[in-house]
Amino acid sequence: MNEAVRTKKPSKLIRGATGDWEVVIGMEVHAQVASNAKLFSGASTEFGGAPNDHVSLVDAAMPGMLPVINRECVAQAVRTGLGLKAAINLRSVFDRKNYFYPDLPQGYQISQYKQPVVGEGAVEVDMPDGETITVGIERLHLEQDAGKSIHDQSPTMSLVDLNRSGVALMEIVSKPDIRSSEEARLYLTKLRTILRYLGTCDGDMEKGSLRADVNVSVRRPGEPLGTRCEIKNVNSIRFVGQAVDYEARRQIEIIEEGGTIDQETRLLDASKGETRSMRSKEEAHDYRYFPDPDLLPLEFEQGWVDGLAAELPELPDAKKTRFIAGHGLSAYDATVLTAEKETADYFEAVARGRDAKLAANWVINELAGRLNREGKSIVDTPVSAAQLGAILDLIGENVISGKIAKDLFEIVFAEGGDPREIVEKRGMKQVTDTGAIEKVVAEIVAANPDKAEQARLKPAMIGWFVGQVMKASGGKANPQAVNAALKAKLGME
Amino acid sequence: MSGITDLTIAEIRDGLGRKQFSAVELAKGYLANMEKARALNAYVAETPEKALAMAAESDKRIAAGTARALEGVPLGIKDLFCTEGVHSQAASHILDGFKPVYESTVTANLWRDGAVMLGKLNMDEFAMGSSNETSYYGPVTNPWRSRNSNAPLVPGGSSGGSAAAVAARLCAGATATDTGGSIRQPAAFTGTVGIKPTYGRCSRWGIVAFASSLDQAGPIARDVRDAAILLKSMASVDPKDTTSVDVPVPDYEAALGQGVKGLRIGLPKEYRLDGMPAEIEKLWEQGKEWLKDAGAELVDISLPHTKYALPAYYIVAPAEASSNLARYDGVRYGLRVPGDDVIAMYENTRAAGFGKEVRRRILIGTYVLSAGYYDAYYIRAQKVRALIKRDFDLAFEAGIDAILTPATPSAAFGLAAMATASPIEMYLNDIFTVTVNMAGLPGIAVPAGLTGDGLPLGLQLIGRPFDEAMLFRAGEVIEQAAGRFPVSEKWWA
Numbered sequence: 001m002n003e004a005v006r007t008k009k010p011s012k013l014i015r016g017a018t019g020d021w022e023v024v025i026g027m028e029v030h031a032q033v034a035s036n037a038k039l040f041s042g043a044s045t046e047f048g049g050a051p052n053d054h055v056s057l058v059d060a061a062m063p064g065m066l067p068v069i070n071r072e073c074v075a076q077a078v079r080t081g082l083g084l085k086a087a088i089n090l091r092s093v094f095d096r097k098n099y100f101y102p103d104l105p106q107g108y109q110i111s112q113y114k115q116p117v118v119g120e121g122a123v124e125v126d127m128p129d130g131e132t133i134t135v136g137i138e139r140l141h142l143e144q145d146a147g148k149s150i151h152d153q154s155p156t157m158s159l160v161d162l163n164r165s166g167v168a169l170m171e172i173v174s175k176p177d178i179r180s181s182e183e184a185r186l187y188l189t190k191l192r193t194i195l196r197y198l199g200t201c202d203g204d205m206e207k208g209s210l211r212a213d214v215n216v217s218v219r220r221p222g223e224p225l226g227t228r229c230e231i232k233n234v235n236s237i238r239f240v241g242q243a244v245d246y247e248a249r250r251q252i253e254i255i256e257e258g259g260t261i262d263q264e265t266r267l268l269d270a271s272k273g274e275t276r277s278m279r280s281k282e283e284a285h286d287y288r289y290f291p292d293p294d295l296l297p298l299e300f301e302q303g304w305v306d307g308l309a310a311e312l313p314e315l316p317d318a319k320k321t322r323f324i325a326g327h328g329l330s331a332y333d334a335t336v337l338t339a340e341k342e343t344a345d346y347f348e349a350v351a352r353g354r355d356a357k358l359a360a361n362w363v364i365n366e367l368a369g370r371l372n373r374e375g376k377s378i379v380d381t382p383v384s385a386a387q388l389g390a391i392l393d394l395i396g397e398n399v400i401s402g403k404i405a406k407d408l409f410e411i412v413f414a415e416g417g418d419p420r421e422i423v424e425k426r427g428m429k430q431v432t433d434t435g436a437i438e439k440v441v442a443e444i445v446a447a448n449p450d451k452a453e454q455a456r457l458k459p460a461m462i463g464w465f466v467g468q469v470m471k472a473s474g475g476k477a478n479p480q481a482v483n484a485a486l487k488a489k490l491g492m493e
Numbered sequence: 494m495s496g497i498t499d500l501t502i503a504e505i506r507d508g509l510g511r512k513q514f515s516a517v518e519l520a521k522g523y524l525a526n527m528e529k530a531r532a533l534n535a536y537v538a539e540t541p542e543k544a545l546a547m548a549a550e551s552d553k554r555i556a557a558g559t560a561r562a563l564e565g566v567p568l569g570i571k572d573l574f575c576t577e578g579v580h581s582q583a584a585s586h587i588l589d590g591f592k593p594v595y596e597s598t599v600t601a602n603l604w605r606d607g608a609v610m611l612g613k614l615n616m617d618e619f620a621m622g623s624s625n626e627t628s629y630y631g632p633v634t635n636p637w638r639s640r641n642s643n644a645p646l647v648p649g650g651s652s653g654g655s656a657a658a659v660a661a662r663l664c665a666g667a668t669a670t671d672t673g674g675s676i677r678q679p680a681a682f683t684g685t686v687g688i689k690p691t692y693g694r695c696s697r698w699g700i701v702a703f704a705s706s707l708d709q710a711g712p713i714a715r716d717v718r719d720a721a722i723l724l725k726s727m728a729s730v731d732p733k734d735t736t737s738v739d740v741p742v743p744d745y746e747a748a749l750g751q752g753v754k755g756l757r758i759g760l761p762k763e764y765r766l767d768g769m770p771a772e773i774e775k776l777w778e779q780g781k782e783w784l785k786d787a788g789a790e791l792v793d794i795s796l797p798h799t800k801y802a803l804p805a806y807y808i809v810a811p812a813e814a815s816s817n818l819a820r821y822d823g824v825r826y827g828l829r830v831p832g833d834d835v836i837a838m839y840e841n842t843r844a845a846g847f848g849k850e851v852r853r854r855i856l857i858g859t860y861v862l863s864a865g866y867y868d869a870y871y872i873r874a875q876k877v878r879a880l881i882k883r884d885f886d887l888a889f890e891a892g893i894d895a896i897l898t899p900a901t902p903s904a905a906f907g908l909a910a911m912a913t914a915s916p917i918e919m920y921l922n923d924i925f926t927v928t929v930n931m932a933g934l935p936g937i938a939v940p941a942g943l944t945g946d947g948l949p950l951g952l953q954l955i956g957r958p959f960d961e962a963m964l965f966r967a968g969e970v971i972e973q974a975a976g977r978f979p980v981s982e983k984w985w986a
Contacts, residue, residue, distance in 0.1 A: 057595060061820040063588065064575045064597060064699040066734050096816050098862070100839055107819020158835065160824065288862035290871060293705035293813055296735055 009131075012180045013221060016252045021218045023248040024225055025178035026138075027240075028213040029191060031170045031201040032145070033076045039144050039168035040067030040110060047207055051150075051161035059166040061105035066294050069094075073168040074298065076200040077117050077142050078308050080170055083198045083315055084137050086121025088305050092141075094295045098288040103147035103160050111171075113289045116141035117298060123174075124317055125183065125190045126335050135187050136175035145169050170201070176215065176225065181244035185237050188212060189339070192237075193316050197341045211235050216247040218255070226251070227261040231268050231275050243268045247275050319344055327356035336364050342378045343368070349385035354392050362388060366409055383412050390419040399423060401430050403475055432478045434485065437469070440477070441485045444468050455490055462486055497522040498662040499979075502566050502719040505665060509555055509565050516551035516565030520544045520609055523567045527611065527663050529986040535658040537572050537630045538580035539612035547609040554607065563726055564607035569664035571655050572613045573620055574600050574710075575699040579610075583701040584628040585618045587846025588827040597699025598731045599668060599710045606726040611664050615654030618848045619818065620675055620703040623922035624911060625653025627850040635683060635905050636661035636980045640947035643984075646905040649679030649922075655713045656683040660980050666714040666723050670700060672707045673806055674901075674926025677938035680713050681900035681951030684940040684978035686720045686968065687713040689926075691958045692933035693738035694724075696731030702817040704810035705736075707930040716977065717939060717969045721745035724961060740959050748962035753970050754788030756963075759893035763799035764925060766902065772944050773899045780897055780941055780952045783974035784967065794893060796884040799928055801877045806927040807920060808861050808874035814851075815858025821846060853916065882932040889957050895967050898925050900938040900951035929955055937964040941975045949978050 013020040038045055041058035058065045081088050095113040096106075118140035125133050147165035151158050172191065178184050192210060195201040202209050212235075217228035229251070231243045246268075251261050265284075266275040314322075316338045323334040323344075337347045337360060346367075351359035367388065371381060391408055394400045400408060400423055408419055408428060423429055431437060444465060445452050455461035462483070469482045486492075497519055500508060508514055524541050544567060551565035575581045575593040582588035596604070604610070617627040624647035625633040633653040635646040637660065648657040652669035656679035659667050669676045671689035680687025688711045695710040702708060712723035725746070730739040760781065765774075785791055823829035823842030830841035847855065861870035888896065902924055911919050929936035935958070938951040952971055956964045 060825060062575075062593065062595070062826070063581070063583070063591070063701045063820070064593075064697075066698050066736075068733060068735055098816050098819060100819065100822060100836075102822075102824050102835055105820060105825060107822060108816050286864045288816070288859065288864075288867075290812060290816070290862055290867070294702075294736065 012183075014218070014248055014252060016256050018256050020221060021248070021252050022221045023179060023181075023244065024176050024217050024219060024228075025184050025244055026176035026215040026228075027174045027178065027184065027187065028215070029172045029174075029188065030211045030213075031080075031172060031195055031203075032209040033073045033142075033168035033170055034199060034201055035070065035072050035076060035168060037070050037072070038166040039070055039073050039142060041166050043166065045167050049163060051159070051163065053163060055162045055165065059105065059162055061107070067110060067292070069295065069298065070168065073142060074117065074300070075308060076168075077140060077170055078305055079198050079312060080172070080195065080200045081118030081121065081140055082305075082309050082312055083194050083200070084118070084121035084123060084140065084172070086137055086140065087119035089115065089117055089119055090300060090302060090305070091115070092117040092298045094142075094292045094298065095289045096292045099285050101146065101149070102158060103149045103162070103165065105147070105162065105165060109144050109146065110292055110295070111143035112141035115297075123187065123190055123194070125186050126331075127183070127186065130331070133177070133183060135177045135183075138173040138175050140170055140172045143169050143171055181241040181248075184214065184244050185241045188237050188240055190316075193339055197313055197315050199313070205236050208235065212240055214240055214243050214247075216244055216251070217261070218248055218251045226255075227263050229261065229264055229266050229275070231266050232278065234268050236270075239268055239270050242270065242273050243275060246273055250275065313341075316341075327351060327360070329356065329360050333360045333364060336368075340378060346378055346381070346385050350389050350392065352389075354389060355396065358392055358395070362392065366406065370409075370413055382414075382416060383409065387412050387419055394419060394423060398432060398478065399429055401475070401479060404428050404430060428476065430476045430478050431473055432481055434481055437473075437477055437481050438485045438489070440469055440472050441465075441482070441489050444472065445486075445489050452490060456492065459492060462490070462492070465490075496662070498526055498665075500665070501715050502563070502665050502722050505566055506564075506722075509551075510560065512555070516548040516555065516609065517545060519565060520548035520567050520611070523611055523662075523664060526661070526986070530661055530663050532985045533634045533636060533657055533661055533663070534631055535615055535633050535654045535661065535663055536569065536612045537582070537584060537615050537628075537654070540579055540610055543579070544609050544611050547604070551607055551609060561605070561607035563603060563722070565609060566607070567609045567611050567665050568603060569611050569614045569655060569658045569667040570600055571652055571668050571670060572616050573670050573701045573703075574668055575701065576600055576610065576613065580613050581701070582629075583619045584616045584630055585821075585846065585848070585851070586629040586828055587821045587842070589846075591827050593699070595699060598696035598729065598733065599700065599727045601699075602726050602729055603668070608726070614652075614658055614667055617651035617653065617675075618851050619701065619814070620651040620670055620672055620708075621814070621850050621854055622650040623674070623678060623919055624906070625650040625679070626908070626911075627848050629848060632908055633657045634908065634985075636983075636985065637683060637905060637948055638984065645908040646948070647682070647908055647910075649682035649901075649905065651675040652679050652687070652713060656680055656685050656687065659683070659685045659713050659715060661983070661985070666712055666719055668710060668727065669713045670703075670708055670710050671926075671930065672703050672709075672810060673930050674923040676711050676713060677926050677936055677951070677953060678901050678922055680938040681940070682905040682949065684949035684980070685713050685715065686717050686937065686939055686972070687711065688720050688724060688937040688961065688964060689929060689935060690724060690728060690961055691738075691935045692930075693736055694728045694740075694935070694959065694961070696729060696734040696737045698731055698733040704813040705817060706813060707806075707810055709930070717965055717972050718746060718749055720937070721749060721965045738959070743962055745962055745965050748966045749969050751966050752787055753784055753967050756789045756894040756967065757792050757892050758784050758789045758967070759792050759794040759888050759896040761794050761796040761799065761888075761896060761898060763796050764898045766924070769899075770903060772904075772950065773902060776942050776950050776952065777897070777899050780971060783971055784897065787970045787974070789967075792893060794888045794891075794896070796881075796888065796928070798877060798880040798884050802881055802928040802931055803920065803924055805874040805877035805881070806923070806931055807857070808870050809878065809931070811854040811858030812862050812871055813858070815855045815862065818847070818851070818855055850916075878931045881928055885928075885932045885934060885955070894957075895963050896955040898953045898955065900925060900953040904944045904946070904948035904950055925953060934958060935961045935964055937968050939968040939971045939975075940978045941971055943978065
């Protein structure tokens with residue numbers, strides 16, 4: 001394991017009873033390859049279905065069956081490697097990892113041990129304080145998923161569902177470059193974003209498409225790496241944070257009380273937010289890895305890789321840079337908008353030919369906030385990019401005020417419809433007729449002579465008058481026109 | 494006609510073509526022989542209904558003038574081949590009751606060409622053995638007996654059932670497999686011709702795996718021409734076996750009759766073993782003379798790594814087997830012996846289901862792949878393997894067309910004669926044959942003479958990759974010089 005070189009920010013250290021500690025984290029992320037068929041058989045990878053619906057003779061390890069590599073899965077792994085700015089190995093080898101389990105029909109998992117398809121790469125992670133950290137990628141390899149053992153449907157038997165048996169997984173191994181639970185969460189979030197941009201994994205953690213094994217150790221700043229524990233199969237980003245926090249605390253307490261850390265595999269009990277021991281190093285399996293003699297080494301040409309690289313979509317980092325440089329957005333807004341490809345696409349559709357900053361504001365604050373309250377994602381938005389664009393156009397044309405625009409957005413969100421028609425039909429147009437505005441201003445000033453007097457001495461009082469005029473106009477008066485008329489009437493200029 | 498079942502496949506082809514007899518008559522002749530020969534224990538399952546139905550179909554084809562290459566030829570199939578709906582158990586208890594829903598590519602090729610299935614042939618359990626004594630169904634008895642004794646002899650192994658059935662006229666030809674000599678050694682012990690083709694010549698799909706990087710299917714037949722006819726049908730590139738090779742299958746029969754004039758035949762000095770029986774030595778000398786008389790040039794060559802082949806083979810083959818046989822766990826098919834928990838079920842099932850020799854090889858294979866031993870055993874054996882292959886490459890690069898060696902270090906030995914011997918003594922049976930598997934080359938065993946006791950002995954020819962035609966060509970020269978070796982007395986009938 002390489003000794004990561006990271007400057008230690010005091011804010012990331014954990015305070016123990018005897019001083020500061022640094023937590024060191026590496027992650028192995030299992031990402032299900034987005035493909036129609038399994039890694040070595042033609043069986044479907046569709047989620048759900050009755051148990052054992054999607055099982056071929058190969059998946060069930062019938063005698064004499066042989067694996068045949070699915071080229072699309074290899075292409076997906078290479079695309080992912082390219083997205084992680086990683087070295088692509090033109091020659092890699094599949095190995096057998098041998099162990100017995102009822103949901104592992106072959107008695108071995110076909111994986112890549114010494115020669116993975118993808119080598120070293122890097123992921124850039126933006127922290128909320130503006131810092132960008134780089135997490136090294138050690139490797140990415142292809143492997144088969146196992147089936148599922150079901151222990152709770154019969155008092156005397158365990159049942160086995162092989163639908164997942166043989167489904168292609170990418171195991172993405174990071175270097176131990178992560179230094180806090182927040183970094184761990186944001187690394188996984190960023191990795192998920194990249195995979196979803198690439199279309200190589202749907203990133204659906206609820207369906208198990210993305211799972212993480214988290215390696216955690218602690219040390220005094222500047223000292224060599226401590227003994228690590230591996231927390232297996234953490235299946236949400238929030239749980240990754242929980243697992244790291246708990247595990248770091250647990251290890252610090254043990255060491256501070258004079259104990260030592262046993263290298264072991266642990267499980268997260270998400271309901272309690274605790275990790276508990278699953279097996280120790282002594283109980284660890286001897287997997288007896290050796291090259292799978294049923295499969296020739298996986299070899300492909302650089303030209304094929306170049307072809308895949310040329311068709312790669314724009315990735316979040318590049319998109320973010322473009323949003324900042326091309327649209328003049330802040331780094332924060334660009335990060336938020338590029339976190340999901342769908343959001344970025346939506347934003348670009350709204351911003352096309354319009355004020356990009358205004359579009360960003362509306363997408364981030366109004367739309368995202370509203371969707372969040374409804375528990376919906378951008379994919380299910382009831383307000384299309386064209387509808388939001390129309391609302392922004394109405395603002396730009398001074399047909400409605402920003403305030404009315406929010407009401408209009410609410411109507412479109414709830415009821416749908418053409419924003420322009422709604423404004424027309426419901427009389428939401430703002431009043432820019434200065435004569436009409438001056439008339440209202442005159443009435444209100446006349447009705448409140450004492451306040452008018454105060455306002456002349458204390459110009460901030462004008463806000464009260466603006467509010468009164470707006471109220472009287474049903475919010476439709478143009479605020480600039482109101483301001484100007486008031487200032488003139490009160491003789492403030 | 495001494496009997497319809499004494500005809501070679503070439504003669505059957507002619508006879509059926511001239512309507513001298515029908516395919517159904519032929520099949521009935523063999524079924525009658527099989528019934529009378531049950532004492533030999535060559536078949537583990539007979540399929541008379543299937544045989545007669547297939548023969549009837551052949552007769553229709555012949556009548557219609559649409560006969561195929563192997564129309565009506567009755568074959569026995571080694572139990573290692575999966576045959577749809579028919580007993581396919583690798584002569585093991587652990588596959589109790591297993592009847593596949595699929596057909597191996599090799600047997601499918603044979604049925605496509607019109608061959609008729611008589612039944613499944615006995616073998617050493619999972620093809621592990623050199624005497625056919627490790628079968629769950631009991632040993633096969635060699636149809637040959639010594640001139641001076643009625644003591645039963647072994648037919649060799651692992652394709653003992655195939656060799657015995659061909660020699661005893663219980664089928665016109667048989668499928669077999671060869672991982673370290675399992676076609677050539679039993680062929681030599683029974684006066685039949687057996688060829689192990691180049692690795693990748695026949696598909697392994699649907700053949701129960703023993704050692705995937707060494708296993709290869711081939712025929713055992715009455716004579717060289719029949720072996721050539723059968724291999725032509727068995728061989729194919731198969732998208733379901735990515736280790737099969739896309740090289741056109743030549744018309745092997747066309748190579749016959751070309752003689753060996755001007756060919757360079759290599760004689761490896763390392764195959765002259767200390768303490769080699771004089772009869773084997775004499776046979777080898779005789780073979781050289783025949784080829785020389787036919788116009789070949791004899792060239793002394795050296796294959797310096799030969800002595801490491803057997804030990805390296807007994808690391809590689811068990812290593813792969815230990816993993817290949819992990820799927821027989823009692824979970825999905827075959828034998829299940831219950832236990833208190835799943836581990837106990839595994840242990841009980843595998844202890845009861847595997848015979849002693851299979852268990853021994855699983856243990857050896859597990860050991861050599863274990864952490865701490867892998868480099869010392871498996872990696873070194875792979876290096877030796879590469880050196881053995883290089884020895885052959887250099888010989889062929891120097892212009893050698895084929896290599897002549899004895900097929901076995903002895904003639905057939907007595908049933909149970911090796912019962913008290915160490916396993917190593919049994920393994921020595923493969924001393925002349927394993928190098929060929931380690932190098933992936935084709936090798937043929939051709940009967941060449943009798944011992945003083947009247948037991949058959951064979952010579953082996955080793956060829957360049959995918960140059961099986963050369964082996965048939967040179968083998969035919971030996972066959973013509975040595976004569977045929979039919980079993981003299983059908984003592985079992």
